[in-house]
Amino acid sequence: MDEDIKYLKETLRLAKKGLSWTNPNPMVGAVIVKDGQIIGQGYHRRAGLPHAEIEALNSVKRSPRGATLYVNLEPCSHYGKTPPCTDAIITSGVKRVVCATKDPNPKVNGKGLATLKKACIETSVGILENEARLLNRTFFTFHEKKRPFVALKFAASLDGKLATSTGNSKWITNEKARIYARGLRSKYQAVVVGINTILKDNPHLGARIKGKKDPLRVVLGSKTQIPKHSQILRDPNILITSTDNIPDLLSMLKQKGIISILVEGGGKTLGKFVDCQIIDEVYAFHAPILLGGKTAVSIEGNGAESISKAIYLKNLSFKKFGDNILTIGYV
């Protein structure tokens, strides 16, 4: 059991190396252990490239016959962009497969494990399940709720203002907090902003981290409203949609295979998500300032009618950036 935990932790560590590139696939890592030694390992580098199990099997220097394969997600049993991993595992002679969770993708979802069992391979599932689900929370939500995972991000004063009454928002949070916030973009497949944010801030919306993929930029508004030299028009990795309806937006994004979005504002756009209560995760950055202002910008929309109808965050964690605080929570 302790061994299993140790090697599954290693799979999670390897899996994270694929961050931002595996979408719409999950991040997966695999290690092959024989006689108490890791004889092979690998991770899913990018959608279209081999799965982690195959990378690990290809990396062995000794025969994997009789070894244990650890992987944070159930091996696939279907033909996608690559052939089924279960075939390669069975052929390899591995005698035991330990995975942290089942694969929620209806094309797999237990079929991978069943295939392995049928081939007399010992299987185990469930150890470090929470950690594994958290790592690929966007992928699990996409398949279980049939819509993209929705994360909201905002930077506010202690009194919740996203900008002053004159529209000034540069900068509420400090540089370290802003760099971290930018880095979040690489965790999601798309960022979503409203047209006002484009007009007021002319944002770049890229992660701007070497080795990390920029997310798709989704703008809620009409193409004609966007000034020609806006930074977001710098390349074709952009989607402009005039839909005002969040469920419609999400089903359109789902059709396009977008498994996760980071909604960055402004107040109107964030308010739409709060109103329709489709939120999975929140990143709330706070600077230790008070701005005040009845007409200052905050999260808008109709708002919850009563406190009991608020969006309530659980599993909170906090990060400090100097005197700025980031609260991360899950709905």
Add this chain to the structure above:
Amino acid sequence: MDEDIKYLKETLRLAKKGLSWTNPNPMVGAVIVKDGQIIGQGYHRRAGLPHAEIEALNSVKRSPRGATLYVNLEPCSHYGKTPPCTDAIITSGVKRVVCATKDPNPKVNGKGLATLKKACIETSVGILENEARLLNRTFFTFHEKKRPFVALKFAASLDGKLATSTGNSKWITNEKARIYARGLRSKYQAVVVGINTILKDNPHLGARIKGKKDPLRVVLGSKTQIPKHSQILRDPNILITSTDNIPDLLSMLKQKGIISILVEGGGKTLGKFVDCQIIDEVYAFHAPILLGGKTAVSIEGNGAESISKAIYLKNLSFKKFGDNILTIGYV
């Protein structure tokens, strides 16, 4: 030096026992040390009762001749409700007086120390000065800035809403946070709320802690607007004023000898203080919820025009109440 720090810490500990009762006087504690032993101690219990130094001198079981007197504030040298402490100290034969800070009250402000020196008593001032000023920050501000110390308190969602668009605010924060918030009232001589808060919430505004004094309740509004059976009308410890101008309000309160106020809301009243930038301390309670709502209640007023004109909090500290967070900062 280490000895001095040790005994001055003890004076601060004793001083705190007078919390809420000493106003408009400061909280003061005193210990008398002879041959490495505390031979007497005392604290200022309540305005009108003896000062800490006198309490300590009265408590000695051995002669204080040749002893050191520790006190967190410079001994007074003037006749107030009680005679000057310096007289009693000189008479006692104490040979050294160690105090953490000078007394900012213009009636004292160095004169106490000068009187002691003239009587050939060795004096020291400045050790633990920051701690001593923090403890009596309301008293120092009152005398140095010639106005009451202003603390703001609010309870908000992460997006800064104090109430939903329908006016619902019960309860944003959890019970532990609310009990702590109520306890804050005993630290200030008055609480200030706007008329809307009275009409919407019918608040009690008392500390409701056994052994702690209720603050004066100050309502910004006209008497005729307050319903007869409002809880705040339960006793005469109330001041109703129709002034809308914060500097005017503060000079009126100063005239009445009010050295500190806790502004509890609602959004309009808090906004007035933010707009005139007269704030010394902020208690911002946040619950891990999002409420949204363009017409929800938040800190109003005109608001800062730009981020650089925001009220910026320093010396931050944080307290957790379950999943609620209190941010305390000084301006």
